[in-house]
Amino acid sequence: MGLPLFTGCKNRVHVWQTGGYFLQSHIYWGFLICILTGMRPGEVGQLKCADIRTDGEFYYFDLRPFDARNGRIAVKDLRNLKTNAAGRVIPINPLLIELGLLDRMQDLMDQQEERLFPEWNAYTRKDGRICWSQPLSKSWQYVKAKLKLNRADLTLYSTRHLMADWLDNGAIAQRTRDRILGHVSDVRGRYGRKGILDPQIAAKIETLEPRVIKQMKEILLAGKSRADAGELTMLKTYRPSR
Structure with a gap:
């Protein structure tokens, strides 16, 4: 996390070189979301x-492919999910x-940008x-080479194992853990009828703060x-697609 992308980089292109710009790009957010939620790249x-x-108290990523209450959606708008279990709600x-x-x-x-x-x-x-997954995967390969991380089993998917360990150490029920990580097809568990986590479980997950997160x-x-x-100059990396 001490890399220039997160602390101040050279410019939009050279994000792994130290400089005076702060760039919260898709790569910046991609790494952090993978680490802090266990989502797939x-x-x-x-x-x-x-x-x-939001349910008024907690924020979530809603990865369910569609909400049946809102009717049909276009095929092009269907989410490309790895498994049936991947459609889920994840605490932010x-x-x-x-x-x-x-x-x-x-x-x-x-x-008016949707993405x-x-x-x-x-x-x-x-x-x-x-x-x-390619943009984040390519960046990860660069980071591994830069930091000389040679372990073959150290991949982007290691963030999912890391999140699983945190949930286990936090005594989160197996069914809830699997639902958050998208491992099972049982949509019940500790989720309510609307697919949102039980507030008590959500609060417990929110307070998980292992040493590495601190x-x-x-x-x-x-x-x-x-x-x-104003010590670093903020740069945006996106333009609306329409």
Whole structure:
């Protein structure tokens, strides 16, 4: 988390070199959302502004492919989910809110932009399948090389194992843990009829703060504070698609 992308980078292109710019790009948010929610990289790339929901107390990413109460939706708008169990509701870590995720959402909605990360481009494979994980995967390979991380098993999906460990250590029920990570097809568990977590469970998840998150919080909020104070120049990385 002490890398220039999170603390002050050179420019829009050279985000891994130290400089005077603060760039909360899709890569910035992509890494943080994967770490703090256990979401798959491809799921993050497909997020829409409307996927951020609140029950009045907690914020969630709503990854359900559609809400039956709202009727049919166009095929092109269906989310590309890895499994049937991937359609789920995930608590948003308060650190993401502190770093300004809701500000990004509101700014984009004000510009009539539907996607939360419009600068995140999908990749079409030779077999025609669409892959959303490539931008983050390529960045991760660069970071691994830069930091000389040679372990073959250290992948972006390691963030999912990390989140699973945090949930286990926080004594979160197995069924709830699996629902958050999109591992099972049972949609009940500790979710209510509207698919939102039981408030008591949501509160418990929100308070999970392992040592690594405390360290992340200190570094990330320091970078944001420097930008808010004008010590770093903020740069936007997106333009509305319409």
